[in-house]
Amino acid sequence: MRRITRKAIMKFQPYKTGKPIGEVKRELGLKSVYKLASNENPEGPSPMVIKAMEAALAGINRYPDGGCYCLKDALSGKLGVKASNIILGSGTDEIIEIIGKTFLEPSDEIIVSKHAFIRYRMAGELMGCRVRAVPMKNMKHDLAAMKKVVTKKTKIIFIANPNNPTGTYVNAGELARFFKGLSRDIIVVMDEAYYEYMTAKDYPMTIGYVKKGARVIVLRTFSKIYSLAGLRVGYGIAPEPIISMMERIRPPFNVNSVAQAAAIASLKDKGRVKRCRARMLEGRRLLEKELKKSALEFVPSEANFILIRTGNGRKWFDLLLGMGVIVRAMDEYELPGWIRVTVGTQKENEKFIRAIRKIVNEKN
Ligand SMILES: Cc1ncc(COP(=O)(O)O)c(C=O)c1O
Numbered sequence: 001m002r003r004i005t006r007k008a009i010m011k012f013q014p015y016k017t018g019k020p021i022g023e024v025k026r027e028l029g030l031k032s033v034y035k036l037a038s039n040e041n042p043e044g045p046s047p048m049v050i051k052a053m054e055a056a057l058a059g060i061n062r063y064p065d066g067g068c069y070c071l072k073d074a075l076s077g078k079l080g081v082k083a084s085n086i087i088l089g090s091g092t093d094e095i096i097e098i099i100g101k102t103f104l105e106p107s108d109e110i111i112v113s114k115h116a117f118i119r120y121r122m123a124g125e126l127m128g129c130r131v132r133a134v135p136m137k138n139m140k141h142d143l144a145a146m147k148k149v150v151t152k153k154t155k156i157i158f159i160a161n162p163n164n165p166t167g168t169y170v171n172a173g174e175l176a177r178f179f180k181g182l183s184r185d186i187i188v189v190m191d192e193a194y195y196e197y198m199t200a201k202d203y204p205m206t207i208g209y210v211k212k213g214a215r216v217i218v219l220r221t222f223s224k225i226y227s228l229a230g231l232r233v234g235y236g237i238a239p240e241p242i243i244s245m246m247e248r249i250r251p252p253f254n255v256n257s258v259a260q261a262a263a264i265a266s267l268k269d270k271g272r273v274k275r276c277r278a279r280m281l282e283g284r285r286l287l288e289k290e291l292k293k294s295a296l297e298f299v300p301s302e303a304n305f306i307l308i309r310t311g312n313g314r315k316w317f318d319l320l321l322g323m324g325v326i327v328r329a330m331d332e333y334e335l336p337g338w339i340r341v342t343v344g345t346q347k348e349n350e351k352f353i354r355a356i357r358k359i360v361n362e363k364n
Contacts, residue, residue: 008106008128015122019326030324034351036342037326039164039194039305041227043279043345045262046272049227052265056258064257071260074267075235079207084240087247090254092193092219092234095246096123099156099217099236102246103187104129108155113141115166115333117191120158129155139299139307140168143178150186160191161206162198165333165340167301171202179214187215187242193234194303196225196273197280213239222259224304225276226266231259280304283343290353294360305342313339316359323355 002010018037025033045053072083079086089095100123104110110124114133124131130153134146141159150157162169170178182188190206209216217238223229233255236246266272287306291298297309307330310316316339317329330338341352 006128008126012122012125015118016332018328019321021326024321024324024326028322028324033324033326034344034348035326036344036348036352037328037340038229039224039303039342040229041225041276041280041304042342042348043227043276045227045266046269048269049262049265052261053258056261060257062257064253064255064260066252068255068260071233071255071263074264078267079237081207081210081237082240085210085237085243087236087238087243087250088255088260089234089236089250090232091223092191092221092236093119094232094254095219095234095236096120096158096189096191097126098246098250099187099189100124100127100129101249103155105155107153109151109153111146111149111154111157113146113159113163115139115163115335116141116158117160117164117193118332120160120189120191124156136166138168139166141170143170143174147178147182150183154183154186156187156189158189158191160193161204162194162302164193164303165305165307165328165330165335165338166299167303167305167307168299169198169200169203169302171200172204173202175204175206179209184215187217189217189219191219193219193221193224195220197277197304198302199277199281200302207237210237210239215239215242217242222263222266225273226263227276228259228262228266231256231262233259233263280343283346283349286346286349287341287343287353290356294356296356296360305340307335307338307340309338311337313337319359320352320355323358325352325355327352 021033021035068088072086075086076083096119104127106128109130111132112120114135121131132149206218217236219236221234299307313329313336320327328340
């Protein structure tokens with residue numbers, strides 16, 4: 001295969017997904033298993049969204065609207081940008097890949113943070129580019145250090161805000177300083193997958209940069225607070241010339257018709273985002289209180305997950321799995337001593353708390 005496969009693919013490490021509930025139940029013979037591994041909203045979609053999906057099911061003999069006209073229209077009204085500033089994808093995951101395929105030559109470089117969401121690095125590696133991974137400062141993107149490694153070859157800088165898995169964010173002032181003097185030939189991708197969970201007053205309003213025509217691509221998703229992770233819908237917002245280049249290679253029917261209907265209905269479900277955010281904040285406070293009590297170090301998070309230092313992430317992953325709680329070990333993120341837990345429902349959070357108490361007590 002080496003002879004016929006692209007060199008970049010031979011070196012490529014595939015993405016490891018969180019363990020599915022069914023698999024853990026089968027493997028360990030457990031009746032109840034809680035998945036706190038992939039930063040999903042623990043609440044399922046509302047009845048209104050389910051009704052919209054059911055209605056769309058009757059039409060799945062037809063291809064979906066390839067241009068996602070109605071969904072783009074709804075998003076453009078909500079965001080105050082033109083439909084031509086939006087691209088839809090099968091999750092933002094696909095959009096990250098489309099960005100790489102549209103703009104990266106093998107001679108280009110991309111810049112990421114060392115512990116940033118891993119799909120950016122993969123997008124660069126897929127295209128055979130050099131990936132410059134910059135150490136973080138206090139588990140936060142070190143924007144000054146990232147700017148220092150810019151060269152003539154830099155094509156894209158990826159910034160997850162807040163970042164997965166650290167949960168930290170860069171504020172409006174820090175971002176403004178970062179943009180000052182940055183070459184206009186560089187595309188900055190602002191991944192805001194957890195945007196709707198943010199409460200910080202100084203969180204940057206990045207769509208303003210897009211409106212001014214800056215080379216910025218903002219990413220948002222229906223997978224997190226909107227509870228549609230299994231349907232795969234995400235979107236990018238950018239100046240028209242950027243979107244039109246990406247549209248050239250977007251697969252024609254990449255967002256299915258049920259997903260489009262669900263996403264449109266989700267946007268109409270007005271109070272739900274606020275309610276889900278409030279519940280998540282309550283759950284996160286509970287988990288943080290418990291971590292302090294258990295003397296476990298964690299990174300204060302702005303998102304719906306917490307990065308926790310356990311000493312040995314793999315071991316804790318296995319111990320928690322044995323008790324029916326799936327978390328994420330962080331060795332892939334070069335954080336072998338850490339795990340990441342998603343804030344779940346009250347019942348799930350309490351189960352996680354009982355499990356970590358047991359591990360901590362047995363250790364002492
Ligand atoms: C920072 C970040 N960006 C993008 C994604 C991918 O989301 P999607 O489901 O829209 O592909 C995730 C998923 O966990 C994420 O954490």
